[in-house]
Structure formats: C-alpha cells, structure tokens
Amino acid sequence: MLITEVKKKENILPFIKGKALFIVCLGCKEVYFPEKEYLMLKAELKTAGVDINNEIKLDYLCNEDYTKDRFAIHKNEINCAETVIVFSCGVGVQVFSGLLPDKKVIPGCDSLYVPGFSGFTPSSYDCGQCGECVIGITAGICPVKSCSKGLLNGQCGGAKKGKCEVSKNKDCGWEKIFNRMAALKENDGKLKSTIKIRNYNK
Amino acid sequence: MQKYDYTKYRFKPKAEILALLDGYKKIYIISCNKCFNELTTDAEPEIAELTQILNEGGKTTAGFMPVDFLCNKFLTEKTILNIKKDIAAADAVAVISCGIGTQTVAGELNVPVLTVCDSLDQGGQHGISLGLQKCGACGECYLSLTGGICPVVNCSKELINGACGGAKQGKCEVSKDKDCAWENIFNRLTLQGRQDLLLSQPPKIRNYNLNSAEIIENYVKNIQAKRNEGFYGGIYPEENKELTSGKAIQKIKYPETVCIPMLQNAGATCEPLVKPGDKVKAGQKIGEAKANISAVVHSSVSGEVISVEQRRHPLMPFSVLSVIIKSDNKLELDPSVKSKGSLESCSKDDILLAVKNAGIVGMGGAQFPTHIKLASSKPLDTVLLNGCECEPMLNTDNRLMLERPEQIITGLKLLMKAAGVDKGIIAVEDNKPEAANILREKLAAETKIKVAVVKTKYPQGAERMLIKRILGREVPRGGLPLDVGVLVNNIATANAVYEAVYLGRPLISRIVTIAGSGVANPGNYEIPIGMLVSDIVKSCGIIIPENFELKMGGALMGFPQSNFEVPVIKGTNGIVVVQKKDVLREEACIKCGRCVNVCPMELKPHKLVYYAKAGNWSRSEQEGVMNCIECGCCEDICSSKSEMVEIFKKSKKMLREMKINANNRS
Numbered sequence: 128m129l130i131t132e133v134k135k136k137e138n139i140l141p142f143i144k145g146k147a148l149f150i151v152c153l154g155c156k157e158v159y160f161p162e163k164e165y166l167m168l169k170a171e172l173k174t175a176g177v178d179i180n181n182e183i184k185l186d187y188l189c190n191e192d193y194t195k196d197r198f199a200i201h202k203n204e205i206n207c208a209e210t211v212i213v214f215s216c217g218v219g220v221q222v223f224s225g226l227l228p229d230k231k232v233i234p235g236c237d238s239l240y241v242p243g244f245s246g247f248t249p250s251s252y253d254c255g256q257c258g259e260c261v262i263g264i265t266a267g268i269c270p271v272k273s274c275s276k277g278l279l280n281g282q283c284g285g286a287k288k289g290k291c292e293v294s295k296n297k298d299c300g301w302e303k304i305f306n307r308m309a310a311l312k313e314n315d316g317k318l319k320s321t322i323k324i325r326n327y328n329k
Numbered sequence: 330m331q332k333y334d335y336t337k338y339r340f341k342p343k344a345e346i347l348a349l350l351d352g353y354k355k356i357y358i359i360s361c362n363k364c365f366n367e368l369t370t371d372a373e374p375e376i377a378e379l380t381q382i383l384n385e386g387g388k389t390t391a392g393f394m395p396v397d398f399l400c401n402k403f404l405t406e407k408t409i410l411n412i413k414k415d416i417a418a419a420d421a422v423a424v425i426s427c428g429i430g431t432q433t434v435a436g437e438l439n440v441p442v443l444t445v446c447d448s449l450d451q452g453g454q455h456g457i458s459l460g461l462q463k464c465g466a467c468g469e470c471y472l473s474l475t476g477g478i479c480p481v482v483n484c485s486k487e488l489i490n491g492a493c494g495g496a497k498q499g500k501c502e503v504s505k506d507k508d509c510a511w512e513n514i515f516n517r518l519t520l521q522g523r524q525d526l527l528l529s530q531p532p533k534i535r536n537y538n539l540n541s542a543e544i545i546e547n548y549v550k551n552i553q554a555k556r557n558e559g560f561y562g563g564i565y566p567e568e569n570k571e572l573t574s575g576k577a578i579q580k581i582k583y584p585e586t587v588c589i590p591m592l593q594n595a596g597a598t599c600e601p602l603v604k605p606g607d608k609v610k611a612g613q614k615i616g617e618a619k620a621n622i623s624a625v626v627h628s629s630v631s632g633e634v635i636s637v638e639q640r641r642h643p644l645m646p647f648s649v650l651s652v653i654i655k656s657d658n659k660l661e662l663d664p665s666v667k668s669k670g671s672l673e674s675c676s677k678d679d680i681l682l683a684v685k686n687a688g689i690v691g692m693g694g695a696q697f698p699t700h701i702k703l704a705s706s707k708p709l710d711t712v713l714l715n716g717c718e719c720e721p722m723l724n725t726d727n728r729l730m731l732e733r734p735e736q737i738i739t740g741l742k743l744l745m746k747a748a749g750v751d752k753g754i755i756a757v758e759d760n761k762p763e764a765a766n767i768l769r770e771k772l773a774a775e776t777k778i779k780v781a782v783v784k785t786k787y788p789q790g791a792e793r794m795l796i797k798r799i800l801g802r803e804v805p806r807g808g809l810p811l812d813v814g815v816l817v818n819n820i821a822t823a824n825a826v827y828e829a830v831y832l833g834r835p836l837i838s839r840i841v842t843i844a845g846s847g848v849a850n851p852g853n854y855e856i857p858i859g860m861l862v863s864d865i866v867k868s869c870g871i872i873i874p875e876n877f878e879l880k881m882g883g884a885l886m887g888f889p890q891s892n893f894e895v896p897v898i899k900g901t902n903g904i905v906v907v908q909k910k911d912v913l914r915e916e917a918c919i920k921c922g923r924c925v926n927v928c929p930m931e932l933k934p935h936k937l938v939y940y941a942k943a944g945n946w947s948r949s950e951q952e953g954v955m956n957c958i959e960c961g962c963c964e965d966i967c968s969s970k971s972e973m974v975e976i977f978k979k980s981k982k983m984l985r986e987m988k989i990n991a992n993n994r995s
Binding site for chain 1: 330337341348349351352364365398400401402403427428429431432433434435436439440441442443444445446447448449450451454455456457458460462463464465466467468469470472473476477478479482517520521523526539540542543544545548549552553556557564565911912913914916920921922923925926927966968970
C-alpha cells in the first residue's frame with residue numbers, strides 16, 4: 128500500500144503560479160499522513176509568497192466517483208484556482224488531474240510503498256506478487272522479498288552470522304528459511320529437486 | 330467509474346497443488362476472504378474447490394476456516410488460537426491467500442504451511458478504491474512535470490526523460506493496445522500550454538534507493554506501534570482542543586426561560602411535580618423518578634412554571650415532556666439545598682442518598698443514573714475516573730481538573746466510599762499534561778489514588794478501552810465494567826457528587842465547551858440545565874458559516890441540530906460548530922478492510938452492514954453487532970461512505986425487538 132512524504136519547498140515552488148488551491152487527502156491518514164510536515168510546508172510556502180486561495184480537506188481522492196461529486200460541491204474553489212496542489216499519493220493526483228485535464232495540477236507529496244494490501248496496519252511480511260508462489264516449499268518465508276537479491280535457489284553465500292551483506296540490520300532470508308525448515312523437520316527434497324527460473328511474464 | 334477486481338491471487342494448477350502436498354495426508358484449510366473487490370456475497374467458494382482437489386488426490390481435510398483479512402496479524406493470531414487444536418490434528422495447513430496472508434499464518438504455526446495460490450502483480454500500487462489509476466511509489470513524484478500522467482507506471486520502459494521513439498501512431502511498441510505514455514503526457518501539457526518547462530529540464534536519473542528496505546521497515550515499525558497503541562483499533566482525529574483549552578470556566582448570562590426535559594437519563598422519563606402557575610426555586614425537585622432506572626430532575630432557576638408540554642429533545646427523535654420555567658432572575662435557592670456533610674461525616678448510605686436525590690447521571694454523555702451504578706451488588710475493587718475526554722474540541726473535563734482538582738479528588742473519594750472500594754485511578758490523556766500534573770501534585774500524599782496518563786487515541790474514553798488499557802482487564806462481550814470489578818465515572822460526575830454532598834446542590838448546571846468556526850466567544854461555560862441552544866447562540870455570538878453545522882456533544886459523536894429550540898441537558902458536554910462532511914452517496918463495499926482495522930471492539934463492520942442489508946439478523950448477532958459501542962470509527966474511515974453507525978443502531982433495535990417478541994410468544 129501507499130504512504131506519502133511531503134515534498135521540499137524548492138521542489139514545489141517553481142510550479143506554482145497565481146492563486147493556489149490546496150487539496151489534502153486524509154483518507155489514509157490513520158496509516159500515515161505527514162500532518163506536521165504538511166503544516167510546516169504550508170507556512171513556508173505562504174512566507175515565500177504563495178497565494179493560498181483555499182484549502183479543502185477530503186478523503187479517498189482515488190475514488191473517481193467521489194472526486195467527481197466533490198468537483199460539483201467545491202466548484203467555486205476549484206474554478207478560481209490557477210494551480211491545484213494535491214497532497215495525496217500518486218493515485219489521488221492522477222485521478223484529480225485526469226478529471227481536469229486543462230487545469231494545472233501538481234503533486235505536493237512523494238509516494239512510497241509499504242508492505243500490506245488491505246486495511247491499516249502495514250504488514251511485517253511482504254509479497255513480491257511474482258505469480259509463481261514458492262513459499263509452500265520454503266517454510267512459509269518468501270525468498271523473493273526476504274532475500275535482498277530475490278534468489279530462488281538458495282543463499283548467495285554473502286551472509287555473515289545470519290545477516291545479509293547488503294545491511295547488518297537485515298536477516299539473510301535463506302538462513303531464516305533453512306532454520307525454520309529444520310525446526311519443522313521439513314523434508315527439503317522438494318526444494319532441492321529442481322532449479323527454479325523466475326518467469327517475469329506471469 | 331470502471332471498477333477493477335484487485336483480487337491478489339489465483340489458484341495454482343491442480344497438479345502443482347497436489348505435488349506440493351505430496352507426503353501430507355490430512356490437510357487443514359485456511360482461506361482469506363479476498364480484499365479489494367466488491368462485497369456481493371459472504372460465501373467464498375474457494376474452500377469447496379480446494380476440498381475437491383484434495384479429495385481427488387486422495388487426501389482428507391482436518392477442517393477449514395474462512396478469515397477476513399488474513400494479513401491482519403492481530404486478529405489472525407486470535408483466530409488461529411481458536412483453531413489450534415484442529416490444526417494439531419493435521420499434517421499440514423494449506424492457505425488460500427496472497428503471499429502476505431500465507432506468511433502471516435506460517436509465522437504463527439509450527440506445522441508446515443503451504444500455499445496453493447500464486448499472487449498477481451498489479452503493475453503498480455492501486456489506491457483504496459477500485460479505480461484504474463496506479464502509482465509507481467518511486468518516492469520522487471514527477472507528476473508536476475508530466476501533466477499529472479505518471480511515466481513510471483504508464484510507460485512500458487518506465488522512462489522519465491521522454492519518449493523512446495518506438496511508438497507508432499501513439500501506441501507503444503510493446504503492444505498495439507497500449508498508449509504511449511509520453512505522447513499522452515506531451516498532449517496534456519500542450520493543452521495546458523506548459524510543454525516548455527518539461528523540455529527545458531535537465532535529464533533526470535531515478536534514485537532507486539528512496540524506497541529502500543530500511544526506510545520502509547522504519548515506517549512500518551512506527552505505524553504499527555501507533556496503530557496498536559494501548560488497544561486494538563481506534564483513530565487519531567484532529568483534536569482542535571487549543572480553541573478553548575486555555576479558557577477558564579465562566580458563568581453564562583442566564584436566560585429568561587428554561588426548558589427542562591423530564592428525560593435526561595438513560596432509562597425512564599420522570600413524572601412532573603409542578604403545574605403551570607407554580608412558583609419554583611433553583612434546586613427544587615420538579616420531576617420524580619418512578620421507575621427503577623431513572624434520575625430525579627430539578628429546576629435550574631427560580632421563577633414561575635409557565636407550561637408543562639411536549640418539547641423537542643436534543644438526542645431523542647421524538648418530543649419529550651418538559652417543564653418550561655420563566656426565570657425571575659433571582660436564582661433563589663430551594664431550602665433543600667444545604668450541605669449533607671463531608672467525606673468523613675457521611676456514611677456509604679448517606680452518599681448514595683445524596684447522589685440519588687441530586688439526580689446525578691453520567692455526565693460524559695451516556696447519562697446512566699450514577700446511584701444505580703454505585704448500588705451494584707457486584708464485587709468492586711476500583712473506581713476509575715475518566716478524564717480522557719478523547720472527543721475533539723471538548724475541554725470541560727480538562728478545565729474542571731485544572732480549576733477544581735480538590736473537588737474532583739474529594740468527589741472520587743466519595744464515590745470510592747459509596748462503592749466500598751479503596752483503590753482509585755484518574756485517567757488523563759497525554760494531551761492534557763497540565764491537568765495530570767496538578768492532580769499528581771494534589772495527590773502527592775495519597776496512596777490509594779493514582780493518576781494514569783495514557784497516550785491520546787479515540788475512543789479511549791470508552792469504558793472498555795480504558796479498563797483494558799489501564800487495568801489490563803477485558804470486559805466480556807455483552808458485559809459491563811462492573812463485571813470486572815470496576816466502576817467508571819466521568820470527571821464532571823465526580824464534581825457533581827462533591828457538590829451534591831458538600832453543598833447539597835443538585836445537578837442543575839454543568840460545564841459546556843462552546844467552540845468552532847463562527848463562534849465569536851468560544852469558551853467553557855457554566856450553563857443552567859434547560860437553557861435553549863438558541864439563547865446560547867445569541868449569548869456566545871454564534872454565526873454558523875456555510876457548509877458548517879452545530880452539534881451537541883463532541884465533533885465526532887455529537888448530535889447535529891437543525892433546530893436550536895432544544896435545551897442543554899445533563900449529558901451535554903459540548904456545543905460545537907464543525908464543517909459538514911461532503912455529502913457523497915454510498916457505494917458498494919469493496920472490502921478495503923479499514924473498518925476492521927479501526928473497530929476497537931474487534932468486529933467486522935463491513936460484514937455487519939452486509940448482513941443488515943440482507944436482513945440476516947442471526948448472522949448479524951453471531952458476528953457481534955450487539956457489542957458495537959457506536960464510536961463511529963468505522964464510519965469515519967469508510968471508503969464507500971456507508972452510514973454504519975445508523976445501520977448498527979437499527980440492527981441492535983431489530984434484534985432487541987425480536988427478542989422481546991420471542992419472549993412474549995413463549
């Protein structure tokens with residue numbers, strides 16, 4: 128799922144012209160929205176001379192139906208703005224600009240991905256959506272995501288004391304797989320039987 | 330809007346499933362009820378499908394369990410605990426889910442966990458709705474330069490410096506059906522007359538390290554900690570407490586007339602003791618409680634009764650018998666208003682009687698008669714004073730703690746004596762540090778009472794949440810705090826108990842926070858019970874702006890009022906003017922899972938809505954709709970704009986009526 132970080136002032140300022148409308152999407156706020164950083168940026172932009180004509184707080188900008196309805200409700204605010212700055216994930220900005228193709232719509236945020244598809248609490252587990260799930264033979268641990276290199280056929284040999292060579296803070300996914308298989312006394316025959324080649328076309 | 334089915338997985342081919350399960354005979358099936366597609370049925374056919382495959386492969390099933398949102402670790406842990414016995418009898422567990430769900434299950438169990446599904450790449454990250462727009466989550470959004478069309482997701486090659494040159498007639502060389510994203514970008518920018526800015530940019534190089542594992546892990550840890558703070562679920566609304574947190578309590582200008590409803594408590598309506606023409610004094614009893622669960626009502630002013638009639642009520646959908654009194658502006662007290670003694674001189678029964686005669690009810694909004702709670706026969710060990718005030722904008726409890734800490738502490742001691750317990754706790758949220766400090770100072774020498782500061786989160790003030798967080802006790806579903814030995818009271822109630830005993834003053838006025846847009850004189854006012862909102866509007870200079878509404882209570886759980894001829898009652902803790910939500914029509918539930926994640930009672934609100942709409946009351950009851958505390962977290966967060974609280978209120982009413990009818994028949 129997506130979370131957002133507010134852009135730096137200098138990355139937004141050059142794009143703002145004339146009266147500005149700020150759209151703030153708080154739909155995912157309970158997961159994460161940089162509220163404090165947003166207020167700070169707003170103050171900075173004001174100091175830098177941006178004419179903040181209006182601010183509309185809403186949620187679920189990603190829902191095109193609702194965004195259309197809101198256009199009708201907030202017609203006046205939108206019409207009198209020359210630049211619309213949308214503080215949301217990339218989906219929200221694109222829905223908004225897609226519905227108003229002749230209006231200058233710019234993003235106020237950068238989007239990052241955190242693991243977890245539904246709901247609120249991001250998961251500690253991640254899924255690579257590779258389309259050929261192997262965790263049935265890797266003791267329920269995904270090598271695509273838990274190995275830095277996404278290796279499918281066992282560890283690379285670069286791990287030191289169970290930690291990945293990429294970072295001391297990262298466990299070696301394959302060592303975790305090996306340890307859990309040992310704990311479960313699982314037969315590793317299925318794991319060793321074939322060399323797997325990932326099909327990126329799935 | 331074209332809706333896309335974002336189901337994240339599909340079954341593996343049958344042969345692959347059977348090869349995976351080779352060596353295992355007895356299989357337990359856990360299946361995730363797919364997220365991000367429309368909720369049109371609560372039946373998920375995958376379990377039957379897999380059972381058949383297993384049967385064909387000569388295997389048996391040890392049991393099965395459909396689960397909503399398997400990736401929700403907190404709830405999945407609980408579910409697995411319930412089925413652990415059945416799983417122990419199986420050789421392996423087969424999970425029907427995306428990779429996240431399967432890994433969550435595998436992390437909980439020490440038996441082989443196998444996946445029978447492959448997860449599908451969505452080609453970017455989708456939003457909460459089922460729209461087609463996607464985001465590449467690159468961490469350095471280019472949409473400013475590209476007219477709001479994302480090249481990372483929409484260009485096959487993810488180019489960020491313009492078209493590759495391979496497109497023919499606007500179509501990508503990868504597929505004739507795919508638009509060239511850069512041509513779309515160029516056309517949009519030309520429409521806006523902004524193409525020059527893009528063309529003048531230096532070449533950009535994408536930084537793939539912005540989404541690094543360490544950065545993401547950090548976010549995940551922080552978000553998880555915040556979400557699970559103290560109790561499961563809940564939300565963090567904008568607080569807006571600063572509007573009135575610094576405003577000392579002041580008396581409002583008393584009105585010419587008051588309208589005192591005979592129903593200001595959970596339970597039965599009182600019978601009026603006065604008739605038009607009668608002279609009354611302030612504090613004189615004017616309504617008698619005849620029923621078991623009820624609380625007496627007093628006049629809040631001195632003057633003459635001009636009418637006893639049905640009037641609008643701020644909370645009830647029907648009119649309520651009310652006594653209208655014209656004030657003589659003298660506020661002469663009734664002779665019955667005199668001290669009943671002190672903490673030392675009053676016995677347990679004296680305190681109970683004083684509380685009963687003062688007509689005290691829970692002043693946090695629930696309005697349950699306090700003397701009934703106090704007289705409970707259940708064994709109690711703790712009185713918990715609730716000073717959380719988790720509703721946005723309100724400061725009544727905060728100001729009482731700051732300005733009248735001794736009275737509140739004495740009130741708590743009176744409650745402890747009346748309940749026969751010697752442990753008291755005052756719970757304060759960490760957004761009111763000054764109040765907590767003053768109470769701690771005043772309680773420095775006390776051993777039996779302590780102050781507990783808890784992190785701010787809504788609905789912390791709900792009794793169950795508070796008890797769980799502070800005492801670690803879980804109030805059973807359908808039970809009361811009294812069942813776990815705890816008596817919970819509000820700060821304002823403790824203050825009223827103090828006044829009832831020490832001053833003999835019944836509950837005839839209360840502190841109300843008045844705040845919000847268009848309020849000229851916001852503050853925390855002492856307001857006589859029965860003062861009409863229309864008089865308060867005049868007195869505090871409230872002009873309600875366009876798109877705003879007035880609510881009685883807090884900004885979240887308060888009741889919107891369209892007609893201001895309604896009185897302040899014993900449970901009115903705030904009058905706030907807040908922005909109306911944009912009115913959007915309800916859409917079909919898309920199983921985004923958010924309501925399940927915020928429900929502090931650990932219910933599945935989306936399913937409860939589904940059952941209510943289908944009229945399936947037995948399932949609704951099974952899934953625990955009667956435990957809903959109507960906190961509104963689910964509705965606040967619903968991405969399909971379902972009016973959930975209203976639906977659950979109706980469901981509960983329906984079930985109660987069905988029970989009564991069934992009893993009558995038998």
